[in-house]
Amino acid sequence: MASPSNKILSISDLEKSAFRTLPVGTREFYNSGATNQVTVRENISAFQKYRLLPRVLRDVSQVNTTTRVFDRDITFPLCVSPAGIQAMAHPDGELATSKACARMGVSMGISSFANNSVEQITAAGREVGPIDHAMQLYSMNDRKKEARIVRRAEAAGCKAIFLTADSPVLGVRYNEWRNGFQPSPGLAYPMLEKSSEDIQKQSHDDGFTSFNSDSHSWEKEIPWLRSITNMEIWIKGILSPEDVEIAIRYGCDGVLISNHGGRQLDETPATIDALPACAQAARGRIRIHVDGGIRSGSDIFKALALGAECCWVGRPMLWGLAYNGEQGVQLMLEIMYKEFKRCMQLAGCKSISEISLASLAVVRADGPLSRL
Numbered sequence: 355m356a357s358p359s360n361k362i363l364s365i366s367d368l369e370k371s372a373f374r375t376l377p378v379g380t381r382e383f384y385n386s387g388a389t390n391q392v393t394v395r396e397n398i399s400a401f402q403k404y405r406l407l408p409r410v411l412r413d414v415s416q417v418n419t420t421t422r423v424f425d426r427d428i429t430f431p432l433c434v435s436p437a438g439i440q441a442m443a444h445p446d447g448e449l450a451t452s453k454a455c456a457r458m459g460v461s462m463g464i465s466s467f468a469n470n471s472v473e474q475i476t477a478a479g480r481e482v483g484p485i486d487h488a489m490q491l492y493s494m495n496d497r498k499k500e501a502r503i504v505r506r507a508e509a510a511g512c513k514a515i516f517l518t519a520d521s522p523v524l525g526v527r528y529n530e531w532r533n534g535f536q537p538s539p540g541l542a543y544p545m546l547e548k549s550s551e552d553i554q555k556q557s558h559d560d561g562f563t564s565f566n567s568d569s570h571s572w573e574k575e576i577p578w579l580r581s582i583t584n585m586e587i588w589i590k591g592i593l594s595p596e597d598v599e600i601a602i603r604y605g606c607d608g609v610l611i612s613n614h615g616g617r618q619l620d621e622t623p624a625t626i627d628a629l630p631a632c633a634q635a636a637r638g639r640i641r642i643h644v645d646g647g648i649r650s651g652s653d654i655f656k657a658l659a660l661g662a663e664c665c666w667v668g669r670p671m672l673w674g675l676a677y678n679g680e681q682g683v684q685l686m687l688e689i690m691y692k693e694f695k696r697c698m699q700l701a702g703c704k705s706i707s708e709i710s711l712a713s714l715a716v717v718r719a720d721g722p723l724s725r726l
């Protein structure tokens with residue numbers, strides 16, 4: 355843990371603190387992406403194409419930042435994406451994240467690679483306050499094991515399955531291969547039913563072979579999932595409007611526009627760039643959320659203006675955990691919340707429904723400001 359006297363004012367401060375704290379193999383595993391890191395970089399830089407166009411002299415003395423996710427009003431439109439192996443950032447791992455999310459009134463995704471069980475994670479959050487969880491899932495060649503994950507998540511009160519659609523195989527991860535990445539000894543994956551001994555025997559890459567199954571398809575996976583659960587079914591990892599259309603056809607409840615934080619297929623578009631076409635294709639028929647590169651309140655604002663109903667964030671949670679466990683994740687969410695609220699006020703929006711394309715402009719190198 356970094357010294358609490360270090361002033362952490364922004365997500366970038368948290369990132370720098372985690373950089374100093376985490377051993378190089380863990381830090382690179384968390385921060386890196388696939389191949390040449392093109393998408394990792396663009397997920398961040400693409401936000402800079404957009405400029406905020408404020409409307410002034412509007413009464414923003416009362417601002418309502420709340421929005422509805424899984425039939426609950428959450429504090430503001432940011433939740434925590436499912437990210438695996440959180441116990442390498444802090445021994446409390448996902449338990450700390452769940453508590454911080456509950457304290458801040460936002461939802462949490464639980465990775466199949468969590469180091470704690472869905473039962474422990476949901477219970478930890480509920481000790482603090484009301485919270486909804488989504489269970490992240492891969493299509494697996496061991497259908498019985500996959501069904502056990504779904505049943506445990508439902509029994510533990512999860513509201514949704516996030517089916518990760520972008521990971522039939524692991525991305526090209528030079529950093530993991532160079533560092534011979536392994537989770538710290540002693541860490542297990544209880545949802546995947548893997549003990550720490552099992553994990554140490556195989557490479558991270560080997561761990562993904564069981565996901566490359568012939569059930570990794572719309573027609574085999576979605577009707578089967580529907581037949582075994584009443585939870586909402588969301589597809590995580592969509593980037594094209596065509597796939598949004600298919601998700602609607604299969605009766606899915608939502609999609610998370612995501613490139614897995616640039617960790618799977620490199621040179622896919624930044625999610626903020628893929629979002630508008632996907633939101634237009636959805637035409638309100640399916641929920642559209644987004645993750646990837648969201649690092650400030652104005653990034654959340656821009657994503658909402660471009661058609662997302664809610665944003666999710668991965669690495670900033672890991673940096674918060676590395677900084678100071680539960681309090682660190684809470685600090686990350688507080689920073690985001692305060693920045694988002696201030697951004698709404700300064701842009702002249704007093705509720706989420708007032709955030710629209712009219713609040714954005716694009717500055718082109720060779721011309722004047724363009725409206726979207």
Ligand SMILES: Cc1cc2nc3c(=O)[nH]c(=O)nc-3n(C[C@H](O)[C@H](O)[C@H](O)COP(=O)(O)O)c2cc1C
Pocket residue numbers: 383384385397435436437438439465466467490518590612613614615616617645646647648666667668669670
């Ligand atoms: C260390 C790490 C582990 C992750 N593990 C998973 C996972 O187990 N399942 C999954 O669907 N996505 C996983 N993700 C992707 C996140 O859910 C999310 O899509 C991504 O982190 C969003 O980008 P951001 O980190 O720029 O916010 C992981 C991301 C990171 C950084």
Ligand SMILES: CC(C)CC(=O)C(=O)O
Pocket residue numbers: 437438439465467558614617
């Ligand atoms: C937590 C991992 C085992 C999975 C991963 O690295 C990822 O999904 O990006």
